[in-house]
Amino acid sequence: MKLLLISPRSSDKRSPVGFKVPQVALQIIAALTPENVKVSMVDEHSSDIDFSKDYDLVGISIMTATAKRGYHLARTFKGKGSKVVFGGIHASVMPEEAINYGDAVVIGEAESSWPDLVEDFKQNTLKRYYQSKEPDLSTAPLPKRDSIIDRSVLGIKWPGFYTTKGCPYDCEFCSVSSVYGKKIRTLPIPFVIKDIENANSKVFLSLDDNVAANPKYAKSLFKEMAHLNIEWGGQCVVTIAKDDELLQLCRKSGCRGLFIGLESVSTTSMRKMRKTLKSIKENEDVIKKIQDTGIIFHPSFVFGFDDDTKA
Ligand code: SF4
The missing domain is CATH 3.20.20.70 (Aldolase class I)
Incomplete structure:
Protein backbone atom coordinates (compact mmCIF):
# COMPACT_ATOMS: atom_id res chain seq x y z
CA MET A 1 0.00 0.00 0.00
CA LYS A 2 1.31 3.45 -0.95
CA LEU A 3 0.30 6.51 1.08
CA LEU A 4 1.00 10.15 0.21
CA LEU A 5 0.62 12.80 2.93
CA ILE A 6 0.31 16.39 1.75
CA SER A 7 0.39 19.77 3.43
CA PRO A 8 -0.90 21.99 0.59
CA ARG A 9 0.37 25.47 -0.12
CA SER A 10 -2.01 28.37 0.40
CA SER A 11 -2.04 29.73 -3.13
CA ASP A 12 -1.39 28.54 -6.66
CA LYS A 13 2.21 29.70 -6.56
CA ARG A 14 4.95 28.91 -4.05
CA SER A 15 6.64 32.06 -2.74
CA PRO A 16 10.40 31.77 -3.32
CA VAL A 17 11.46 33.48 -0.07
CA GLY A 18 9.95 34.58 3.19
CA PHE A 19 8.73 33.33 6.51
CA LYS A 20 7.30 29.82 6.29
CA VAL A 21 5.74 28.33 9.40
CA PRO A 22 6.83 24.69 9.74
CA GLN A 23 4.37 21.97 10.67
CA VAL A 24 4.68 18.57 12.26
CA ALA A 25 1.29 17.00 11.46
CA LEU A 26 2.51 14.89 8.54
CA GLN A 27 5.43 13.50 10.56
CA ILE A 28 3.02 12.51 13.35
CA ILE A 29 0.63 10.80 10.88
CA ALA A 30 3.60 8.99 9.30
CA ALA A 31 4.62 7.74 12.75
CA LEU A 32 1.07 6.45 13.36
CA THR A 33 1.03 4.52 10.07
CA PRO A 34 1.83 0.77 10.15
CA GLU A 35 5.38 -0.12 9.06
CA ASN A 36 4.19 -2.14 6.05
CA VAL A 37 2.73 0.99 4.39
CA LYS A 38 5.08 2.98 2.14
CA VAL A 39 4.68 6.61 3.23
CA SER A 40 5.70 9.69 1.22
CA MET A 41 5.30 13.26 2.49
CA VAL A 42 5.15 16.56 0.62
CA ASP A 43 4.94 19.99 2.20
CA GLU A 44 4.04 22.10 -0.81
CA HIS A 45 5.62 25.16 0.77
CA SER A 46 9.03 23.57 0.32
CA SER A 47 8.68 21.02 -2.51
CA ASP A 48 6.45 20.01 -5.39
CA ILE A 49 4.18 16.99 -5.74
CA ASP A 50 5.25 14.43 -8.33
CA PHE A 51 1.95 13.84 -10.12
CA SER A 52 3.47 11.07 -12.25
CA LYS A 53 3.41 8.73 -9.22
CA ASP A 54 0.35 6.75 -8.15
CA TYR A 55 -0.84 6.30 -4.56
CA ASP A 56 -3.52 4.10 -3.03
CA LEU A 57 -4.41 6.61 -0.33
CA VAL A 58 -3.75 10.36 -0.15
CA GLY A 59 -4.05 12.23 3.17
CA ILE A 60 -4.38 16.02 2.91
CA SER A 61 -4.06 18.21 6.01
CA ILE A 62 -5.86 21.52 5.50
CA MET A 63 -6.17 24.85 7.23
CA THR A 64 -8.71 27.37 5.96
CA ALA A 65 -5.99 29.15 3.97
CA THR A 66 -4.99 25.91 2.22
CA ALA A 67 -8.42 24.25 1.86
CA LYS A 68 -9.07 25.44 -1.70
CA ARG A 69 -5.73 24.07 -2.90
CA GLY A 70 -6.35 20.86 -0.91
CA TYR A 71 -9.71 20.32 -2.63
CA HIS A 72 -8.08 20.90 -6.02
CA LEU A 73 -5.42 18.28 -5.23
CA ALA A 74 -8.13 15.87 -4.06
CA ARG A 75 -9.91 16.13 -7.41
CA THR A 76 -6.63 15.42 -9.20
CA PHE A 77 -5.77 12.34 -7.13
CA LYS A 78 -9.32 10.96 -7.14
CA GLY A 79 -9.21 11.30 -10.93
CA LYS A 80 -6.13 9.04 -10.85
CA GLY A 81 -7.96 6.42 -8.76
CA SER A 82 -6.66 7.26 -5.25
CA LYS A 83 -8.87 7.48 -2.18
CA VAL A 84 -8.53 10.84 -0.42
CA VAL A 85 -8.75 11.56 3.32
CA PHE A 86 -8.88 15.07 4.76
CA GLY A 87 -7.69 16.11 8.21
CA GLY A 88 -6.44 19.24 9.91
CA ILE A 89 -8.18 22.11 11.62
CA HIS A 90 -10.32 23.23 8.65
CA ALA A 91 -11.58 19.71 7.97
CA SER A 92 -12.25 19.28 11.70
CA VAL A 93 -14.51 22.32 11.90
CA MET A 94 -15.99 21.97 8.37
CA PRO A 95 -16.27 18.17 7.87
CA GLU A 96 -19.48 18.39 5.80
CA GLU A 97 -17.67 20.68 3.36
CA ALA A 98 -14.49 18.58 3.17
CA ILE A 99 -16.34 15.30 2.55
CA ASN A 100 -17.66 16.74 -0.73
CA TYR A 101 -14.11 16.55 -2.09
CA GLY A 102 -12.78 13.39 -0.44
CA ASP A 103 -13.71 9.89 0.69
CA ALA A 104 -13.22 10.36 4.44
CA VAL A 105 -12.60 13.12 6.99
CA VAL A 106 -10.71 12.86 10.28
CA ILE A 107 -12.36 15.19 12.80
CA GLY A 108 -10.05 16.31 15.59
CA GLU A 109 -6.59 15.00 16.43
CA ALA A 110 -5.79 11.88 14.41
CA GLU A 111 -3.76 9.96 17.01
CA SER A 112 -6.69 7.77 18.13
CA SER A 113 -8.34 7.20 14.74
CA TRP A 114 -5.60 7.01 12.08
CA PRO A 115 -4.54 3.37 12.65
CA ASP A 116 -8.23 2.31 12.41
CA LEU A 117 -8.68 4.37 9.25
CA VAL A 118 -5.69 2.70 7.57
CA GLU A 119 -7.01 -0.73 8.53
CA ASP A 120 -10.50 0.15 7.21
CA PHE A 121 -8.93 1.30 3.95
CA LYS A 122 -7.11 -2.02 3.60
CA GLN A 123 -10.38 -3.89 4.24
CA ASN A 124 -12.24 -1.63 1.78
CA THR A 125 -14.54 -0.47 4.59
CA LEU A 126 -13.51 3.18 4.76
CA LYS A 127 -16.06 5.28 6.70
CA ARG A 128 -16.94 8.85 5.80
CA TYR A 129 -16.07 10.34 9.19
CA TYR A 130 -13.54 9.43 11.87
CA GLN A 131 -14.21 11.38 15.06
CA SER A 132 -11.12 11.40 17.26
CA LYS A 133 -10.99 11.91 20.99
CA GLU A 134 -8.40 14.23 22.53
CA PRO A 135 -5.40 11.88 22.77
CA ASP A 136 -3.38 11.35 25.91
CA LEU A 137 -0.05 12.86 24.87
CA SER A 138 1.89 10.62 27.25
CA THR A 139 1.57 7.88 24.62
CA ALA A 140 2.06 10.05 21.51
CA PRO A 141 4.41 8.66 18.83
CA LEU A 142 7.66 10.49 18.09
CA PRO A 143 7.21 12.41 14.81
CA LYS A 144 8.91 10.60 11.94
CA ARG A 145 11.83 12.92 11.26
CA ASP A 146 13.66 10.71 8.76
CA SER A 147 11.95 12.39 5.80
CA ILE A 148 13.14 15.97 5.52
CA ILE A 149 10.18 18.17 4.72
CA ASP A 150 10.94 21.01 7.10
CA ARG A 151 10.35 24.47 5.74
CA SER A 152 13.18 26.95 5.76
CA VAL A 153 13.46 30.65 6.43
CA LEU A 154 15.76 32.25 3.88
CA GLY A 155 17.64 28.98 3.54
CA ILE A 156 17.91 28.16 7.27
CA LYS A 157 16.24 24.89 8.23
CA TRP A 158 13.56 25.66 10.76
S1 SF4 B 1 -7.50 31.17 23.24
FE1 SF4 B 1 -5.36 30.73 23.82
S2 SF4 B 1 -4.34 30.23 21.87
FE2 SF4 B 1 -6.25 31.30 21.36
S3 SF4 B 1 -5.66 33.49 21.16
FE3 SF4 B 1 -6.40 33.16 23.28
S4 SF4 B 1 -4.51 32.75 24.45
FE4 SF4 B 1 -4.00 32.44 22.26
Missing part, protein backbone atom coordinates in the same frame (compact mmCIF):
# COMPACT_ATOMS: atom_id res chain seq x y z
CA PRO A 159 11.73 22.58 12.00
CA GLY A 160 8.73 22.77 14.28
CA PHE A 161 8.36 21.02 17.63
CA TYR A 162 5.42 20.84 19.99
CA THR A 163 5.19 20.34 23.74
CA THR A 164 1.52 20.89 24.63
CA LYS A 165 -1.96 21.01 23.17
CA GLY A 166 -4.90 23.07 24.40
CA CYS A 167 -5.24 26.54 25.90
CA PRO A 168 -7.00 27.51 29.14
CA TYR A 169 -8.07 30.88 27.73
CA ASP A 170 -11.15 31.55 25.70
CA CYS A 171 -10.37 34.48 23.38
CA GLU A 172 -13.52 35.16 21.44
CA PHE A 173 -12.03 34.90 17.92
CA CYS A 174 -9.81 31.84 18.50
CA SER A 175 -10.52 28.18 17.67
CA VAL A 176 -7.75 26.64 19.79
CA SER A 177 -9.60 25.97 23.04
CA SER A 178 -12.74 24.74 21.23
CA VAL A 179 -10.76 22.33 18.99
CA TYR A 180 -7.97 21.20 21.36
CA GLY A 181 -9.70 21.78 24.68
CA LYS A 182 -9.11 24.10 27.61
CA LYS A 183 -7.11 21.54 29.55
CA ILE A 184 -3.38 21.76 28.84
CA ARG A 185 -2.11 18.35 27.76
CA THR A 186 1.66 17.98 27.95
CA LEU A 187 4.12 15.70 26.20
CA PRO A 188 6.64 13.94 28.45
CA ILE A 189 9.72 16.18 28.63
CA PRO A 190 12.17 13.41 27.54
CA PHE A 191 9.93 12.95 24.46
CA VAL A 192 10.25 16.64 23.54
CA ILE A 193 14.02 16.60 24.02
CA LYS A 194 14.37 13.45 21.88
CA ASP A 195 12.16 14.93 19.15
CA ILE A 196 14.23 18.13 19.04
CA GLU A 197 17.44 16.07 18.85
CA ASN A 198 15.96 13.90 16.07
CA ALA A 199 15.13 17.00 14.01
CA ASN A 200 18.87 17.72 13.78
CA SER A 201 18.74 21.51 13.67
CA LYS A 202 19.89 24.42 15.83
CA VAL A 203 16.94 26.70 14.99
CA PHE A 204 13.31 25.80 15.75
CA LEU A 205 9.79 27.12 15.94
CA SER A 206 7.61 25.97 18.82
CA LEU A 207 4.20 25.09 17.36
CA ASP A 208 2.45 25.35 20.74
CA ASP A 209 -0.37 27.87 20.75
CA ASN A 210 0.71 28.90 24.22
CA VAL A 211 4.11 27.44 25.09
CA ALA A 212 4.06 28.61 28.73
CA ALA A 213 0.42 27.75 29.41
CA ASN A 214 1.40 25.32 32.17
CA PRO A 215 4.10 27.29 34.04
CA LYS A 216 5.31 24.38 36.19
CA TYR A 217 5.73 22.12 33.15
CA ALA A 218 7.25 24.94 31.08
CA LYS A 219 9.89 25.67 33.75
CA SER A 220 10.97 22.01 33.86
CA LEU A 221 10.99 21.83 30.05
CA PHE A 222 12.99 25.04 29.62
CA LYS A 223 15.62 23.80 32.12
CA GLU A 224 16.15 20.67 29.99
CA MET A 225 16.09 22.59 26.70
CA ALA A 226 18.87 24.86 27.99
CA HIS A 227 21.29 21.92 27.53
CA LEU A 228 20.45 21.59 23.81
CA ASN A 229 22.16 24.81 22.72
CA ILE A 230 19.38 25.72 20.29
CA GLU A 231 17.53 28.90 19.39
CA TRP A 232 13.80 28.96 19.02
CA GLY A 233 10.77 31.19 18.66
CA GLY A 234 7.22 30.53 19.74
CA GLN A 235 3.86 31.83 20.83
CA CYS A 236 2.51 32.48 24.29
CA VAL A 237 0.38 34.93 26.23
CA VAL A 238 1.44 38.03 28.13
CA THR A 239 1.16 36.30 31.52
CA ILE A 240 4.65 34.83 30.96
CA ALA A 241 6.00 38.25 32.01
CA LYS A 242 4.28 38.02 35.38
CA ASP A 243 6.53 35.12 36.41
CA ASP A 244 10.18 36.28 36.49
CA GLU A 245 11.60 32.78 36.89
CA LEU A 246 9.56 31.46 33.96
CA LEU A 247 10.62 34.32 31.71
CA GLN A 248 14.31 33.94 32.57
CA LEU A 249 14.21 30.15 32.07
CA CYS A 250 12.46 30.69 28.73
CA ARG A 251 15.30 32.94 27.56
CA LYS A 252 17.98 30.54 28.87
CA SER A 253 16.34 27.66 26.98
CA GLY A 254 17.22 29.46 23.74
CA CYS A 255 14.08 31.48 23.15
CA ARG A 256 14.88 34.40 20.84
CA GLY A 257 11.40 35.63 20.00
CA LEU A 258 7.82 35.40 21.22
CA PHE A 259 4.73 36.04 19.13
CA ILE A 260 2.08 37.40 21.47
CA GLY A 261 -1.44 38.48 20.59
CA LEU A 262 -2.12 41.93 21.99
CA GLU A 263 -5.00 42.06 19.48
CA SER A 264 -6.08 45.67 20.06
CA VAL A 265 -5.13 49.04 21.54
CA SER A 266 -8.78 49.57 22.50
CA THR A 267 -9.52 48.55 26.08
CA THR A 268 -13.17 48.03 25.09
CA SER A 269 -12.19 45.55 22.36
CA MET A 270 -9.68 43.80 24.65
CA ARG A 271 -12.37 43.22 27.24
CA LYS A 272 -14.87 42.01 24.66
CA MET A 273 -12.31 39.55 23.27
CA ARG A 274 -11.78 38.20 26.79
CA LYS A 275 -8.04 38.96 26.63
CA THR A 276 -5.98 38.31 29.74
CA LEU A 277 -4.60 41.84 30.09
CA LYS A 278 -7.15 44.55 29.66
CA SER A 279 -5.26 47.83 29.81
CA ILE A 280 -2.69 49.50 27.58
CA LYS A 281 -0.44 50.26 30.56
CA GLU A 282 -0.30 46.58 31.51
CA ASN A 283 0.70 45.72 27.94
CA GLU A 284 3.46 48.35 27.93
CA ASP A 285 4.95 46.90 31.12
CA VAL A 286 4.87 43.39 29.67
CA ILE A 287 6.55 44.41 26.41
CA LYS A 288 9.39 46.14 28.27
CA LYS A 289 9.93 43.22 30.62
CA ILE A 290 10.12 40.67 27.79
CA GLN A 291 12.42 42.85 25.70
CA ASP A 292 14.72 43.40 28.71
CA THR A 293 15.47 39.65 28.77
CA GLY A 294 16.74 39.83 25.18
CA ILE A 295 13.67 38.11 23.71
CA ILE A 296 12.24 39.79 20.61
CA PHE A 297 8.63 40.77 21.26
CA HIS A 298 6.46 40.18 18.19
CA PRO A 299 2.93 41.49 18.78
CA SER A 300 -0.09 40.63 16.68
CA PHE A 301 -3.20 42.73 16.24
CA VAL A 302 -6.67 42.16 14.85
CA PHE A 303 -8.34 45.04 13.03
CA GLY A 304 -12.00 45.65 12.33
CA PHE A 305 -13.70 44.99 15.66
CA ASP A 306 -17.15 46.51 16.10
CA ASP A 307 -15.79 49.13 18.50
CA ASP A 308 -12.71 50.08 16.45
CA THR A 309 -12.63 53.66 15.23
CA LYS A 310 -10.50 55.39 12.60
CA ALA A 311 -8.49 56.98 15.43
